[in-house]
Amino acid sequence: MIFHPMETGYRKNKHTAEMIPKHFIHTVKISHNGKSIMQVHWSRSVSKNPYLNFRVPNAVSGDELSIAWDDNMGESGSGTATIS
Amino acid sequence: MRLLQHLTALIIFIASSQAWSNPEEDRQLFLDTFAGNIPDVPISQYIYGSMMLSEDALNQYESIMDFPPFQEMVDQGKKIWETPFKNGQKFANCFGNKGTNVAGKFPYYDTTQEQVVTFEMALNFCLEQNGETRMSYVDPKTMGVLSAYARSLSDGMLMQIEVPNAQALTKYELGKSLYFKRIGQYNLACASCHLTHGGTIFEMNSCLQLLDRLFIFLCFEAENVSTHYR
Amino acid sequence: MNLSKKRRAFLNSALALISTLLIPVKGYARWDETAYNEVDIADSIRSIGIRNPGELRDASKNIELSLPEIAENGAIVPIKILSKIPKTERIFVFAEKNPQPLVSDYIFTSDVEPFVASRIKMGETAFVHVIVLADGIFYRTARQVKVTIGGCGEE
Numbered sequence: 001m002i003f004h005p006m007e008t009g010y011r012k013n014k015h016t017a018e019m020i021p022k023h024f025i026h027t028v029k030i031s032h033n034g035k036s037i038m039q040v041h042w043s044r045s046v047s048k049n050p051y052l053n054f055r056v057p058n059a060v061s062g063d064e065l066s067i068a069w070d071d072n073m074g075e076s077g078s079g080t081a082t083i084s
Numbered sequence: 085m086r087l088l089q090h091l092t093a094l095i096i097f098i099a100s101s102q103a104w105s106n107p108e109e110d111r112q113l114f115l116d117t118f119a120g121n122i123p124d125v126p127i128s129q130y131i132y133g134s135m136m137l138s139e140d141a142l143n144q145y146e147s148i149m150d151f152p153p154f155q156e157m158v159d160q161g162k163k164i165w166e167t168p169f170k171n172g173q174k175f176a177n178c179f180g181n182k183g184t185n186v187a188g189k190f191p192y193y194d195t196t197q198e199q200v201v202t203f204e205m206a207l208n209f210c211l212e213q214n215g216e217t218r219m220s221y222v223d224p225k226t227m228g229v230l231s232a233y234a235r236s237l238s239d240g241m242l243m244q245i246e247v248p249n250a251q252a253l254t255k256y257e258l259g260k261s262l263y264f265k266r267i268g269q270y271n272l273a274c275a276s277c278h279l280t281h282g283g284t285i286f287e288m289n290s291c292l293q294l295l296d297r298l299f300i301f302l303c304f305e306a307e308n309v310s311t312h313y314r
Numbered sequence: 315m316n317l318s319k320k321r322r323a324f325l326n327s328a329l330a331l332i333s334t335l336l337i338p339v340k341g342y343a344r345w346d347e348t349a350y351n352e353v354d355i356a357d358s359i360r361s362i363g364i365r366n367p368g369e370l371r372d373a374s375k376n377i378e379l380s381l382p383e384i385a386e387n388g389a390i391v392p393i394k395i396l397s398k399i400p401k402t403e404r405i406f407v408f409a410e411k412n413p414q415p416l417v418s419d420y421i422f423t424s425d426v427e428p429f430v431a432s433r434i435k436m437g438e439t440a441f442v443h444v445i446v447l448a449d450g451i452f453y454r455t456a457r458q459v460k461v462t463i464g465g466c467g468e469e
Contacts, residue, residue, distance in 0.1 A: 001151040008435070010413070010466050026345040030426075037425040039342060043350045045409060045417040045435045047390045047465075049153045053431035140383045147392040148433070 001051045002028075002069060002077070008044040025050060028069045032056055059083050107247050107256060114279060122283035137283065154232070157224075161233025164226070169214040175234065178210035187238035192245065193252035200255050204231050343421060350416050355408060355443075358415040362406055362445070364452050370445065373399060373453035379444055381459050385436060388465030393442065394431040401449040402428035411440035413466065435465035 002025065009022030028040035038054055056065070066080040115127070122137070129136040135145055152158075165175050165183070176182040190203035201209075204227060208218040219227040247256050263274045349361035356367075364370060380394035395405055405428065407417040412435070420430050428446075436442075436459060443456040 001153075001155075003156055008413075008466055026350075032425060035425070036342070037423050039421040040430075041343075041345050041350075041419045041421075043414065043417055045412050045414065047153070047433035047435055049156065051151050051153075051431070051433050053394075053429075055427040055429045056425065057427055058425060138384075141386055144382045144386050144392055148390060153390060153433075 001049055002067075002079075003049050004069075004071065004077075006042075006044065006046055006048045006050060023071065023073055025069045025071045028052065028067055030054065031064075031066045031068075032059060033064050034066075105253070105257060105260060107245075107253075110260075117279055118282055121281070125283070157229045158233050158236060160225075161229035161231070164230045165233050169211075169216050171214055173214050175207070175210055175230075178206070178213070183234060184237045185241045187235045188241035188243045189245070193248060193255055195248060195251070198251060203235065207231065207234060351414060352416060353414055355410045355415045358408055359443070359445070361416070362419070363447075364445075370452050370454045372455070373446065374455040377444055377446055377453065377455040379442075379455050379457060380431075381442055381457050384460040384462070385465075386463075388436045388438070388461040388463050390433045390465065391436050391459060391461075392431070392433050395429065395444055397428040397446045397448070399428075399446055399448040399453055402446055403449075404447040405430060406443075406445040406447070407432075407434065408443040408445070409434060409436050409440055410443065411438050412436065436461045437464045437466040 004025050005023055006025065007020050007023040009019065011020045012018065013020050022044050024044045024046065025042050028042065029036060030038040030040070037056065040052065042050060059065070061083055063083045064080055065083060066078060068076065068078040070076045118130070119127075125136050132142060132145070135141040168174050179186045187203050190206065191200050193199075194201045204221055207227070207230060208221075211218050219230065221227055247253050266273045266276070346361070349358065352358040352361050359367070359370075376398045378394075378396040378398065380392075382391060385391045393407065395407070397405060402422060404419060404421050406419045408415045409417050417434050418432065422428050434442075439458065439460045441456045441458050443454060446453045
């Protein structure tokens with residue numbers, strides 16, 4: 001799960017009454033031991049703090065899984081996990 | 085954030101009764117009413133609120149609880165809970181069991197202070213006793229997240245509400261009368277939906293669902309963690 | 315503009331060729347802003363490379379789709395998809411009545427199962443269409459999800 005607001009651009013700021021601009025992850029790249037295995041495209045229609053579940057059948061203990069994401073405001077993030 | 089088994093211990097009363105209430109009898113009558121309305125649902129399922137009537141809803145709940153979107157809020161609460169006060173003490177020291185499995189006993193009637201104490205009040209007493217500033221009961225970012233985490237330490241605990249003396253019983257009576265008081269545009273009391281018609285459908289939403297949907301929505305609306313005071 | 319039939323046919327197939335080229339070969343494609351900005355479901359579906367709806371094969375039996383009947387909260391609708399169609403390359407998800415119906419797409423290499431679980435926002439009761447691209451052919455399954463509390467705006 002990635003912590004990200006995934007703003008649709010259709011919500012109003014309660015205090016200023018201004019529309020909150022859209023802000024969402026559009027691309028997620030998933031790698032297994034450095035090799036790209038899956039790519040994800042999201043939009044403003046994906047839930048806040050997006051959850052992603054995928055299956056890597058050949059993964060074994062000790063393998064590295066990493067994800068890298070980019071959003072529409074030029075921000076990015078990444079994370080790596082070793083399979084226990 | 086698990087729902088506590090509030091229904092199994094919730095205390096009820098008969099509106100027309102003039103005599104002193106017997107909380108335990110009231111509780112049993114409540115259980116009997118539900119057993120009458122929804123005989124096919126085992127009591128163990130009551131903790132799921134309106135979801136006990138819908139496998140569809142329960143599936144969504146289970147799926148979302150896999151990785152709850154409010155986890156961020158609960159983690160923020162954890163940080164507050166674990167940070168020592170200026171005097172070195174921690175929240176855990178204010179409660180028995182280091183704060184685990186305690187929330188089910190709230191609200192309780194404090195015989196010394198002679199008042200009903202809620203869990204959030206106890207959190208504020210803890211702050212006060214340790215020279216810290218109290219939190220606002222309606223601030224999601226402080227009391228909201230703290231309470232969310234602190235309560236999670238009692239996940240799975242049964243409610244254990246006690247009515248120890250005559251003063252406490254007076255408070256119990258007061259709560260009871262509020263629960264059954266008809267108010268508002270629909271002239272409904274809490275009991276109208278949550279007791280009498282509990283488990284049935286009211287305008288496309290089940291009575292329990294009216295509260296539950298709001299509750300679940302607030303849970304999952306990770307923007308705000310609501311306190312019970314809202 | 316007056317185009318002869320032949321020219322139009324040529325242009326159509328050229329466009330079709332170009333849109334085919336946009337379909338990734340090795341598990342990579344840029345996020346398609348145009349497709350994601352389409353506001354009509356028919357246009358959204360066309361924008362992913364389907365020239366006419368007749369191309370879409372119904373494959374409800376071969377696409378395992380898990381969605382609630384009634385969404386508890388439109389802002390967080392769990393969805394699970396497993397494609398049993400061999401050589402699945404890509405999966406697209408649409409929520410027909412969302413302001414922009416294309417919700418997400420997933421590109422698979424042979425190192426992952428053609429499976430994904432996620433949570434989507436739905437603005438109102440609508441059909442969720444899942445389109446699978448496998449070996450150059452598009453397949454679809456769809457299911458209606460009832461939404462009482464919409465997930466797009468402020469509640």
